[in-house]
Amino acid sequence: MASTTIGDVLPTGGRVFTSIPDLFFIPEFVFGGLVWILVASTGVKHENPMGWVMFVSVFCFVMTTLWFFIFLCGCNRSSSWPTMDVGYHFVATVFYLSASVLLAYITVVEGQVLAPLLGLDSLFDLLFEHRKIYKLHIAAVVMSYLATLFYFMHTIFSAIRWKRS
Incomplete structure (x- = not known):
């Protein structure tokens, strides 16, 4: 009867790039970094929840790194790492899901404010800047939901790995 050790469960070194839950680190970096960049490029106002979106994107990017x-x-190599891996990715999934919903809500509200202004030519410069920010927020929403998806898949596969350990 063969025993399973912690070395068989969690990869180290170059094996991180070949194991299925840990392969999700790369898209988590990419999409999380894009959320951070896109939201930061539009400016964060104190009176709206974009601060939470920025916190989540920066926190998850740094912690995932x-x-x-x-x-x-x-x-x-400790036996508690599979549990901590599932726990961290679950927290990151919940954080990103909440940030994604807030970001989508803000984007929808911006779209409702922008729609009546589309017929006014006298406000062209203001309208152009507002549309640019609106488009950046749409891209950030898409990237945020993709990051949420990858963190969720990482959580599921880490939980399967944790059950095996």
Whole structure:
């Protein structure tokens, strides 16, 4: 009867790039970084919930980077790491889902404000800037939901790996 050790469960080094839950680190970096860049490029106002979106994108980007390097360097040899892996990715999924919903709501409200102004030519400069920000927010919503999807898939596959350990 073969026993399963923690070394068989969590990959280290280059094996991080070949194991299925850990392969999701790369799209999490890409889409999370794009959310951060797109929202930051539009400016964050204090009176709306974009601050939460910025916090989530920066927090998850930094923590995923640290998590990735911990796995890459092989510092994840303790038996508690599979549990912490599931826990972190679950929290990141919930954070990103809440940020995605808020960002989508803000974008819908911006679209409703923008629609009546489309017929006014005298406000062209203001309208152009507002449409640019609106389009950036639409892109950020898409990237945010994609990041949520990848964090969710990472959580599911990490939970399957945790059950095996």
